[in-house]
Amino acid sequence: MTTPAETTPSAKRVAVVTGASRGIGKSIAMHLADPKGANRHVVLVSRSEGPLSDVRNAIEAIGGSASVKAVDVGDAKALALAIDAIAEQHGRLDILINNAGITKDGLALRMSDEDWDLVLDTNLKSAFVATRAAARHMMRGRFGRIVNISSTSGVVGNAGQANYAAAKAGMLGLTKTIARELGSKGITCNAIAPGFITTDMTDNLPANVKEQVTGMIAVKRLGTPEDIAACVAYVTSDQAGFLTGQTICVDGGMTMC
Numbered sequence: 001m002t003t004p005a006e007t008t009p010s011a012k013r014v015a016v017v018t019g020a021s022r023g024i025g026k027s028i029a030m031h032l033a034d035p036k037g038a039n040r041h042v043v044l045v046s047r048s049e050g051p052l053s054d055v056r057n058a059i060e061a062i063g064g065s066a067s068v069k070a071v072d073v074g075d076a077k078a079l080a081l082a083i084d085a086i087a088e089q090h091g092r093l094d095i096l097i098n099n100a101g102i103t104k105d106g107l108a109l110r111m112s113d114e115d116w117d118l119v120l121d122t123n124l125k126s127a128f129v130a131t132r133a134a135a136r137h138m139m140r141g142r143f144g145r146i147v148n149i150s151s152t153s154g155v156v157g158n159a160g161q162a163n164y165a166a167a168k169a170g171m172l173g174l175t176k177t178i179a180r181e182l183g184s185k186g187i188t189c190n191a192i193a194p195g196f197i198t199t200d201m202t203d204n205l206p207a208n209v210k211e212q213v214t215g216m217i218a219v220k221r222l223g224t225p226e227d228i229a230a231c232v233a234y235v236t237s238d239q240a241g242f243l244t245g246q247t248i249c250v251d252g253g254m255t256m257c
């Protein structure tokens with residue numbers, strides 16, 4: 001392993017995106033790495049290397065720069081070590097997108113402790129652990145952009161998602177606290193709460209449910225991963241230094257929260 005002293009810091013800002021193998025995380029990674037846009041070096045994180053390598057290849061095909069780190073974000077020790085290794089390898093860490101997430105839906109009265117713990121560990125504890133590790137490196141550069149991908153379920157609740165909504169609401173408290181603790185160090189922390197976005201997570205919902213949801217959305221369409229990525233691109237930009245502690249609902253006007 002290299003030490004920070006031996007590493008020449010990357011000329012580009014370095015971004016870590018968890019859950020980057022598909023869906024919203026993949027789109028965020030593609031946007032951040034786009035040489036015609038943000039032009040970051042993006043480290044792609046999820047559990048399996050194969051799909052991450054496909055995303056890295058797609059980024060390299062458009063002239064961007066990316067690398068791959070396979071880690072289960074539910075394994076707190078492994079995640080913290082991975083963040084440190086990334087920062088040490090590149091000599092810096094500027095941007096962290098806590099996006100990896102899962103659902104294990106069920107009515108609260110029938111929900112098992114295991115399903116509660118799994119969703120809280122994967123969706124919420126991981127964001128805390130990654131933030132704690134990453135912020136130490138960001139403080140050295142006196143610059144940081146942390147974005148927590150929450151959910152409108154965490155803002156307004158959702159029947160059948162006690163574990164998921166609690167985790168996503170927890171992210172909002174984490175966001176505001178980190179914003180207050182680290183604002184003076186040049187580090188911002190914001191949450192983005194997507195509404196209904198078409199990805200693997202939502203693909204298997206029945207057509208009539210999707211139609212019903214569309215009816216509740218002001219712009220009368222479901223969201224795309226690109227809708228979220230475009231917002232992340234601004235929130236993580238150098239120009240967004242006065243935006244912190246916020247929850248931005250990117251939901252087509254579904255909740256107007």
Ligand code: NDP
Pocket residue numbers: 018019020021022023024025045046047048051071072073074099100101102122149150151152193194195196197198199200201202
């Ligand atoms: P997908 O199911 O399409 O992708 C989830 C991503 O998270 C994958 O890259 C997956 O990679 C990764 N992941 C899951 N568990 C772990 C783990 N334990 N360790 C590392 N990586 C993991 O989801 P979406 O793109 O739809 O969602 C992305 C985020 O946006 C989630 O946090 C979700 O809660 C949130 N969101 C999504 C909405 C939607 O409508 N789609 C609405 C509101 C919020 P792999 O399985 O390869 O490890």
